[in-house]
Amino acid sequence: MTGTTRGDVTPRDVAAVVRAAFGPGRGPVRVDRLRGGSKKGVYRLTFDDASSVVLYSWAASENYWPARAGAPDAREDPFSDATGYGLFVAAHRALTDLGVRAPRVHLADNGGELFPADFAVVEDLPGETLDDLLDRDRDAAAGVVVRLGEMLTVLHGSRSPVLGKVAVVAAGDGVAPGDRTAEQVVLDRVARDLAEGAALDPRLAELREPLAEVAEELAGAVAPRAAYGLIHGELGPDHVLIDPQGRPVLIDIEGLMHFDVEWEHVFLRIRFGASYPALHRPGLDEDRLRLYRFAQHLSLVAGPLRILQGDFPDRAFMRGLVEEHLDRVREFLTPRGAG
Template sequence: MARRVAIRDHLAGVARAALGAEHRLTGVSRLRGGSKKGVYRLTFDDDSTAIAYIWDDAENYWPTAQIDEVDNHANPFSHASGIDLFEAAHRRLDALGIRTPRIHLADRSRSHYPADIAVVEDVPGATLEVLLQRDQHGAKVPLSRLADALGAMQRHQGPGFGKIALLDNGGISQGHSCEQVVLDRALDDLAEAASRDTRIAGGRDRLEDMVRGLAATVRPRSEYGLIHGELGPDHVLVDRHGHPVLIDIEGLMFFDIEWEHAFLRLRFGEHYRWLHKSGLDEQRLTFYTLAMRLSLVAGPLRLLDGDFPDRDAMMGIAEHNLQQALAFLR
């Protein structure tokens, strides 16, 4: 797929619509890390800045089959990208008092740019990931506040499980339970990973038995908390007042909170102690952790089928999680 790179002339009209003609756009730079949407920093003549999100197939590094799943919101794990998901998630978090970048403009008209686009606040400060590397003592306040935010989200109960945009419109998710949805996804991820790596292929039967066995230990549940779904420290900005600011929120959904905590444990490592929640279902958490490891093998390998630029980092994610998945067998 030919890549479209937004340049200043392309975004001048968007910038005027978002912030007014008194702010003259002087620079546009693409930010690293996004795989599903284009993320650009807009710079203005008064040294102010903003961030543009562009949902465009030409900005999406995932294979076409994954992109085609965008509108299938009934699948909780379908490709979480799009302005509808973004706006629904933003509204819900804002109502709960959870900090996210303020929206200056959300536009579907294609009159300013040939794709859905949003312009949001550029939050000054580093990500929580960078802060943890540079100043662990200084990260204590943001981590504590992030724990409070997660607590508020997880206490917020939904009428069912699934993506916020779907449920807000009266929709119903596929699958009769969270654990069944995770099981189906884990088996698909296992099959795909086995087709791409001989080490997974060699242990596929035992891994499948383990996945099914762990799923069978999970007791039914009918209460679902609000989760981000992919909340690593790179998806948390820290503003100048030490408040955490959640980004990449399109995957926001009601689901088992153990799914969130399985990811938090993986991504925060030793710092997870700040985010730990008592009373989690350990059997569900163990099952979800293995499922997530398999997803973090199959997903990165699938992404590398395309032209994603940061290939070494993505291969490193796949390799680490492959080893961790195989460790379940030992």
């Protein structure tokens, strides 16, 4: 493994990892890169008995996202890059403590002796994602979506008086509402997205000032809050696997954070579409939902514009996101969009 080229992991590269995880009698006969993974490498290691595990590699070369000058770190902003060994380990521990299903970890290490990057070897769940099942048979997926809603009730019910990624909160570095509220964090994110997006797309540059005014108006309607739930942070159906018992299993968990559950529900509504009602829960704050809906549509313009500056392979998909969500952002400049 060179450490500079994506997708070049071989059985020889992971031989020491497999021995450490499963003993000297095991070794992979095949390594396949799995789709997805814009911030880490995801590989299936298959053994001679056809059993398999998954390797997560946090090598810097696996991250498609361009570096951002002046980007805040995780202690300052829960929306900092959701990638890294430490975030994964802390998130997995938090989910396990709550009884929320994530792939079981066989071995995780950041010492650099077994593999030239931080890594984790986890349970392989080779079936389809919930996204695939929804596309194939929405009725068959309905039960999994209901179970996911039950899982989210547990997750969102885990409260904290401070906000931040779980690794940050566990270290005592979370942000108290008196110092910086969730809506202030989102306003800062909007300002960054507007600045970066405007530099990359003249249409967003033209709308930058009126959109900033919309954000301030929406944030001004939000009432104070003193506690936060635990949210996945980017929970689309592509981040849900299904185990042999038909239970949902959360993946890409590094962004797990204490934050407003309304942020999660806005994302769920965008990503689950017609299946979202099974995930909806009463008691959500409508003012927060409006602010976060605006912020997430804007983020789904600015984020794809950023990743298109690098060598992300599925460029048509990212350009499609820009066009779709720029239209949704424009709606907030009309009375209909603010609702």
